[in-house]
Amino acid sequence: MDWYFIFPTISTSFIVISAVLVAIGWGLAIRRRLDAHKKVMIAAAIAAIIFFIIYSSRTVIIGNTSWGGPDSLKPYYITFLIFHIVLATVAAVFGITTLVLGFKSKYAKHRKWGRITSIIWFFTAITGVAVYVLLYLMYPGGHMKPLIHAILGW
Numbered sequence: 001m002d003w004y005f006i007f008p009t010i011s012t013s014f015i016v017i018s019a020v021l022v023a024i025g026w027g028l029a030i031r032r033r034l035d036a037h038k039k040v041m042i043a044a045a046i047a048a049i050i051f052f053i054i055y056s057s058r059t060v061i062i063g064n065t066s067w068g069g070p071d072s073l074k075p076y077y078i079t080f081l082i083f084h085i086v087l088a089t090v091a092a093v094f095g096i097t098t099l100v101l102g103f104k105s106k107y108a109k110h111r112k113w114g115r116i117t118s119i120i121w122f123f124t125a126i127t128g129v130a131v132y133v134l135l136y137l138m139y140p141g142g143h144m145k146p147l148i149h150a151i152l153g154w
């Protein structure tokens, strides 16, 4: 096992943990256990931030992994990957909005945004795991240079 495998495995686990916490937090909100809801959703946001820190630091320091599967599948993989990245970005913006609405006690809006945010987050996690399975378990590929090499001109 090398760092190229360990880092994505850890970061993907944090996406899954975060999505599970969102599901638990949603259940708590429905049962009106609002204090617990708040704590669990904050934990979900922290798990998402940990994912992002691990993901972005390994992109900069270690590098990414390129597609190792058949060329004929590559366009589908790239399309799917872009779909996942767009979902994750939208989920981040919606997540921050939902948290802010919660902290500002704008609960009617928070409720509407929260439902959409949670669903987008579930799809982000599912597509993230699918990318992980494709790239690291089914079709492990080559390694790309870390961003820091490009930055430092190595």
Ligand code: HEM
Residues within 6 Å of the ligand: 022, 026, 029, 030, 034, 037, 038, 041, 042, 045, 095, 096, 098, 099, 102, 103, 104, 107, 108, 110, 111, 114, 115, 116, 117, 118
């Ligand atoms: C990104 C994090 C969060 C998400 C995804 C989220 C999601 C949700 C969802 C889906 C509901 C509606 C449940 C339903 O009736 O179906 C809800 C309700 C609620 N949330 Fe959150 N929540 C988050 C963070 C927070 C935080 C940080 C607070 C407090 C500061 C909070 C306070 C509340 C309250 C008070 C309600 C009940 C609103 C009402 O029914 O009028 N939430 N949340």
